Amino acid sequence: MGRICMRHAVLYQDIEVVAINDSMLKVDDMVTKFRSIPVHGNFKRDVRAGKDGKLYINNKPIHVFSKVKSEDINWGSVGADHAIESSGSFTTRAKAAAHLMGGAKKVIITAISNVPMFVCSVNIDAYKPEYTVISSASSTINCIAPIVKVVHDKFGIEEVFMSSIRAADVTDNKSVANNIIPTYTEAAEVVRMIVLSLDDKFTDLEFRIPVVNASVIDLVVKLKRTTTYHAITAAMKEAEEGPLKGVLSVSDNVLASTNLLERTESAVYYPELQFTVLDRSFKLVAYYANDWAYLKRVCDLLAYVAKKDAER
Structure with missing residues (x-):
């Protein structure tokens, strides 16, 4: 890293x-x-x-x-x-x-840490110069939080179930070349700390899979009000060109994990895999390039922190 x-x-x-x-x-x-x-x-x-x-x-x-x-x-x-x-x-x-x-x-x-955690363009405005130790959370959180923020701010989220399908690494302590490994994730708990208005109805599960890099989050969200998947895509594109520029992108191309290796956006939203599950319930999918994109955000966070500290 x-x-x-x-x-x-x-x-x-x-x-x-x-x-x-x-x-x-x-x-x-x-x-x-x-x-x-x-x-x-x-x-x-x-x-x-x-x-x-x-x-x-x-x-x-x-x-x-x-x-x-x-x-x-x-x-x-x-x-x-x-x-x-x-x-x-x-x-x-x-x-x-x-x-x-x-x-x-x-x-x-x-x-992920027990210190104040910040995700660029999501809760970074809550940073205070008096903080001496902070966290940039994790690559998974940096992918989930922008997607959840856009949907929650625009439509209101009532419930979320998330599956994270993540590239395995040596810390999994199992043979990663021929296994899909279910594991614990703190994602739901941490996202609720970053998107403060999100309710507690957020559950998650993670699978580690044998690919060299790049991962996917698969969200099923139940919204507080009725909308369409076209409206959700429009909201994502609006955020892509506005407050989440450089952090979120909306892809119009067919994606595979190897397409993501050098992408620096925290979340690459894939509308082709979005669909209505039930009334007010939608499946949303986004890719992220693991540490490559995440550590670009760490640099963004550092630059922001240094600027705010200098203004103190």
């Missing part, structure tokens, strides 16, 4: 990457791994290890720390104001806050 986040960050106009911490890799190994990421291919810019022990990307030096404990990383010595905690090991406030001890002023956790 860290390498993908770095790819987005070093190309992001409003972000300057000044340091990275990895307790296991040497700089030469970082160069090799950064240049080529499975599924996402080769990085087409200059990457090299400097004789000074720094990592150089596009000729810009990035200081390399090799600390096991977050509190030992001296972020302040290199002027790093914001730290992205993407290791997957420090996902609670107590653990992630250790970065503050090294001089970071703000920490963004790239996982």
